Amino acid sequence: MAKIDAVMGWKKLDLGCVIRQPGSSRTFKTGDWRSQRPVVDRDKCIKCGLCWVYCPDLAMVPAEEGYYKVNLDYCKGCGICAKECPKDAITMVLEED
Amino acid sequence: MAKRIGMEVSIAASEAVKLADVDLIAAYPITPQTHIVEHLSEVVADGELDAAFVPVESEHSAMSCCIGSSAAGARTFTATSSQGLALMHEILFIAPAMRLPIVMVVANRALSGPISIWNDHSDIMSEQDIAWIQTFAENGQEVFDLVLHAFRVAEDSKVLLPVIVNLDGFTLSHVIEPIEILDKAEVDKYLPPYKPKVRLDPRKPVSMGMVGIPEIYTEAKKATDEALINSKKVVLKAWKEFGDLFGRYYNPVESYKTEGAEVILITMGSISETAMTAIDKMREKGMPVGLVRFRLWKPFPAPEFKKAIAGVQTLAVVDRALSPGGACGPVAEEIKAALYAERGRPKVYNFIAGLGGRDVTVENFEEIVSKAFTYAKKRPKQLYEMIGVREI
Numbered sequence: 001m002a003k004i005d006a007v008m009g010w011k012k013l014d015l016g017c018v019i020r021q022p023g024s025s026r027t028f029k030t031g032d033w034r035s036q037r038p039v040v041d042r043d044k045c046i047k048c049g050l051c052w053v054y055c056p057d058l059a060m061v062p063a064e065e066g067y068y069k070v071n072l073d074y075c076k077g078c079g080i081c082a083k084e085c086p087k088d089a090i091t092m093v094l095e096e097d
Numbered sequence: 098m099a100k101r102i103g104m105e106v107s108i109a110a111s112e113a114v115k116l117a118d119v120d121l122i123a124a125y126p127i128t129p130q131t132h133i134v135e136h137l138s139e140v141v142a143d144g145e146l147d148a149a150f151v152p153v154e155s156e157h158s159a160m161s162c163c164i165g166s167s168a169a170g171a172r173t174f175t176a177t178s179s180q181g182l183a184l185m186h187e188i189l190f191i192a193p194a195m196r197l198p199i200v201m202v203v204a205n206r207a208l209s210g211p212i213s214i215w216n217d218h219s220d221i222m223s224e225q226d227i228a229w230i231q232t233f234a235e236n237g238q239e240v241f242d243l244v245l246h247a248f249r250v251a252e253d254s255k256v257l258l259p260v261i262v263n264l265d266g267f268t269l270s271h272v273i274e275p276i277e278i279l280d281k282a283e284v285d286k287y288l289p290p291y292k293p294k295v296r297l298d299p300r301k302p303v304s305m306g307m308v309g310i311p312e313i314y315t316e317a318k319k320a321t322d323e324a325l326i327n328s329k330k331v332v333l334k335a336w337k338e339f340g341d342l343f344g345r346y347y348n349p350v351e352s353y354k355t356e357g358a359e360v361i362l363i364t365m366g367s368i369s370e371t372a373m374t375a376i377d378k379m380r381e382k383g384m385p386v387g388l389v390r391f392r393l394w395k396p397f398p399a400p401e402f403k404k405a406i407a408g409v410q411t412l413a414v415v416d417r418a419l420s421p422g423g424a425c426g427p428v429a430e431e432i433k434a435a436l437y438a439e440r441g442r443p444k445v446y447n448f449i450a451g452l453g454g455r456d457v458t459v460e461n462f463e464e465i466v467s468k469a470f471t472y473a474k475k476r477p478k479q480l481y482e483m484i485g486v487r488e489i
Contacts, residue, residue, distance in 0.1 A: 010316035010323070015257065016196035017317050018295050019304040028310070 030057070034077035036092040038070050044089035051081035051090060101277040106237035106269045107132035109276045110176070110202050110262075113244035115146045116284040117200075120171035123151040123162035127181040128214045129266035130204040134176055156181035160188035167197035167259075168305050170296035172248065175199065178266060179206035179220045186224065192259040193228035193321050195306055198251030198291070199259040201229075202244065205366070205417075206266040207453040215454020216266040218366065222418035222427040228321050230260040230328055231395040233365045237274035239392075240264045242345060245279075245288060249335045252291045256328045263394075265367040267454070279343065287342055325396050332393060349398035350405045354380055355387030360469045361406055363414040363432065365391040368450075368457045372415075375462035386466050391428075399435045412445045413469035415457070416481070419449050425481040446472050447481035455485060 014020065038051075038060075047066040054060075059075035060068050070081075082090040104112075111133050114122070122141070124134040141150040149166075153159045159175050167173040177185060182203055192199050207213040208220055221231070230250060234240040240262065247260035264270060279287075295303060309317045333349065340346030351369075354376050355361055364372045369390040379386050389405045391398070406412060416426025424430060429447035436442040448465045451457040461484055468482075 007312050008316070010319040013313075013316055013320050015295055016194065016305065017307060017309065017313075017320075019307055022302065022304075 029073045031059075031071075031073045031075050034072075034075055034095060036077040036079065036094055037072060037075060038077070038079070038081050038090045039093050040068065040070070041089045041091070042067055044087045046087055046089075048086065050084050050086065054080050054084045056080065101275050103273050104237070104276050104278070105132060105271065105273050106240050106264065106276070107204075107271065108136050109237050109241045109274075109278065110244055110264070110270075111136040111140070112278055113241045114174050114200075115140050116279065116281055117172065117174075117245060117248045117288055118146070119148050119174045121149045121151065121163070121166040122174050123153050123159045123166065124175045124177070125153055125156050125159050125181060127156070127178045129206060129216070129270045130176045130178040130181070130202070132270065133202055133204070137174075156184040157188060160185040160192070163199045163201075164188065164192055164195065164197055164306075167192070167199050168195065168297050170291070170293040170298070172252070172291045173197075173199045174201070176202040176204065178204040179208055179214075182220045182224060183208060189224060189227040189229065191306065193325070194317065196257040196321075196324070197259060198248075198257055200244065200247045200251055200262070201259065202240075202262050202264060204266040204270045205263055211453075213453040214266075216268050216417075217452045217454070218263075218417035218427075219419070219452070221261070221263055222416075222420075225395070225427060228258070228325050229395065230256075230258055230325065230332065230393075231263060232260070232393055233263045233391060234265075234269065235367055235369050235390070235392070237269060237272065237276045238345070239347075240269060241276055241278065242339065242343075242347070243392075245284060246332075246335050246339055246347070248291075249288050249339075250328065250332050253331045253335070254292075254294055256324070256331045257294065258324055258328055263366065268367045277343075283343070287339060329393070329396050329398065332396075347392055348401070349391070349393035350401040351390050351392060352405045353388040353390070355389060355405065355409070357385055358387035358409055359385040360387075360411045360413055360466055360473070361409045362386065362388045362462065362466060363390070363412055363428065364388065365394065365428065366417070368415065368417070371457060371459060372462050375459040375466070378459060379463060379466060384466065384470075397431055397435065402432070402435065403439065406443065410443050411469050411473040412443050413465050414445055414447050415451075415462075415465065416447060416449050417451045417457075419452065419483075429481065444473060444476075446477070448484050449481060450484040452483075457484075461485060 063069040336347040414429040425447040
């Protein structure tokens with residue numbers, strides 16, 4: 001199940017459920033929706049950054065030496081990065097594997 | 098000093114809005130609400146009221162505009178009726194969820210079809226779960242007073258919920274009545290300026306109307322429900338203070354000649370005055386009958402209602418809307434649910450009357466009461482019946 005830091009009782013909710021803290025959606029880790037995860041093959045990767053550009057959840061993040069890695073807290077496993085990668089360096093792997 | 102003058106009730110409603118010094122009115126004209134917003138557009142155009150008047154392209158837009166306006170911290174008003182209210186439907190739920198104190202007058206009218214511009218309560222009874230505070234006016238003076246009361250309650254920091262003031266289309270909206278219009282200084286004594294607790298302000302940014310994931314939706318709904326239930330304290334306090342200032346006292350449930358009554362008629366809205374005439378007539382004939390009418394509808398004033406009907410064996414509930422295929426009309430349904438857990442609860446007979454502008458006459462009330470007396474002895478098979486329907 002989703003593990004969300006924002007879970008609270010009704011008495012603790014702010015008036016009209018307003019959000020006073022910018023960027024609070026970070027506490028909502030949506031990665032557990034995922035059934036497949038992207039795996040990057042650094043031998044094929046040319047560091048073009050298209051996976052980072054296309055990822056709708058900003059879950060592809062710059063890593064050491066110009067590579068990119070997946071932030072599994074937010075990756076929903078949509079597979080867009082694997083589809084857009086010009087070198088087929090990203091493979092979608094079933095979570096249970 | 099306040100003056101009592103002959104005035105169309107719609108104009109009195111808009112004069113109350115003017116005296117409340119609203120910041121924004123967004124509305125679309127629909128019969129029989131039109132005179133209210135028409136007059137407001139005039140007073141804004143004539144410079145009598147310093148407010149934005151937004152002539153939107155639909156009621157869906159009207160309510161959306163009101164939500165934006167109220168979120169920005171502006172005192173906000175709209176009015177509608179029937180199909181217009183129905184068109185607002187999906188937006189209506191959002192205002193209380195965001196705790197926005199919008200005030201709306203609904204000139205009650207039948208819903209299509211068949212097409213009807215005339216009065217009944219089928220429009221508002223289709224909106225029972227929207228979490229707005231709802232009051233029903235009986236006459237023109239009440240319309241004026243309830244509009245001011247609505248702003249006072251809605252904007253109270255302990256409430257912060259939207260309020261609907263219901264008035265019967267044509268029967269009230271288009272009738273000229275003697276109405277005491279308070280002056281600005283008097284209204285200012287009763288209605289302080291709106292001080293929002295939270296609003297859209299670039300200097301102190303917040304996000305409003307966010308998604309409610311499954312882990313939080315239930316809690317958000319509970320919070321709104323609690324706010325609505327708890328608003329009753331402020332509703333009562335604001336009526337008490339209105340009475341102390343201006344001499345007109347209002348209660349969530351009003352009783353008329355209920356002492357010693359064996360049957361109590363239950364009504365709401367303008368038909369209540371006709372019902373009182375009928376009660377007078379029946380009492381003169383020695384019939385033990387009284388009247389209880391709702392002024393506050395949501396939150397449902399269950400304790401006050403139970404007190405008003407205590408000890409009575411038979412209730413004749415008049416509904417001005419049909420709940421097709423259901424157990425009974427919406428008012429009777431609420432009453433039956435409220436009484437179910439009570440020891441020695443009275444028998445509740447439901448009469449649907451006054452649909453789509455059909456008059457509800459003194460004779461109709463006499464018929465309803467005499468049926469209730471008969472049914473009290475001999476239990477009828479039907480759960481509700483329609484008064485005056487031609488069975489041919």
